[in-house]
Amino acid sequence: MSNIIYIGYYFKVAPLQPAVEILIAELGYAGFESFVENEDGATAYIQKEEWNANILDDVQILKSDEFEITYEFNEIEQTNWNEEWEKNFNPIIVDNACSVRAPFHEKPDTIYDIIIEPKMSFGTGHHETTHMMIQHILKTDLKDKSVLDMGCGTGVLAILAEMKGAKPLDAVDYDNWCYLNSLENVERNNAEHITVIEGDASALKGKSYDVIIANINRNILLQDMATYAACLNKNGMLFLSGFYAEDIPLITAECEKHLLKFEEKLERNNWVSLKFLN
Structure with a gap:
């Protein structure tokens, strides 16, 4: 490296x-x-x-x-x-069900316990967008569903999705550091069905998924929405985050252009996460 x-x-x-x-x-x-x-x-x-x-x-x-x-x-x-x-990273617990912690933290009493060493990667669960995506995953039936974690950062969302029964899964990030860190965290959590891919939306050509999780930023989401829509299976679910409440009209309009229907909104400190159905 x-x-x-x-x-x-x-x-x-x-x-x-x-x-x-x-x-x-x-x-x-x-x-x-x-x-x-x-x-x-x-x-x-x-x-x-x-x-x-x-x-x-x-x-x-x-x-x-x-x-x-x-x-x-x-x-x-x-x-x-x-x-x-290590000086800044404290364990978090989402909805009393999912914990995200480092190896040196004490194991909490949660259903899902994810151990990561985030290094420079985004996605520890502390940020509002990751927190809301975890909430979406917790209340979604993912058993035997194929999942894409786009802009995976640490891989925490893909790891939780596998814990909830999803398979197979792709975790994609263009950043080499995130790619390597996700590989480490996938192994650390004994995930067996996650393929980590270094790349951007062009890496999705020919692929299809029941569920797509994309926690990136507004501009990338708008740019790649057509690709996400093309990869989403019939009756599939698309979860988006990485933008503010004022960005909702832009995001929603782009989704509707690709026949994706708005289903649910989560909001946390003006950050939002949206669910769409195919």
Whole structure:
């Protein structure tokens, strides 16, 4: 594996809410791919090769008079990440049914217990979008259903889907770090039916699924919706997240263009997750 270097930005934010959520959303659109919230604000990461000196120019909240936001940044070697996330990563429990934790955390009393080492990957369950996707999966019958986890990050959603009886499953991410981390987490959780794929929507050619889970961001979802619709089996389910409540009309219109029918909405701190049926 190549020695990927990340740039870490450390933001101090006052007042914290809703500024941190807005900041993370805008940083995502700017190209940042991983985030850790903390009591002072948030840390955001971007691969050095994707970074430029003007990366924050379009992050509008930094120009707002409503919030005081300061930051500093530096380079982070890949090998330093374990120490970084270990300081910030606490176990989470969703709906008293699913826990997401690190190997060094005590095992909780939940039906589904997922053990991950997220490294630089997105998808620990702490972010609202991952949390809501877990909620969707928990209340969906997935027994023997084929599932796609698109933009899989750590692979946590695919792992939970397999725990709920889904098979076979594909977990896809274009980022090499996420791909390798998902492979590790799939093995760590003894998942036997998940194929991890490094790639984007072009990797889905000729594939079909009963359920598609796509937790990415608004622009990628809009760009790839036609591909998702083409891959979704009759009476299939599409779960989408990675965008705000104000993005719902755009997302819904694109889904309806491909004959996907809105079924359900979850909302958490202005982030939303939508369910559509084919």
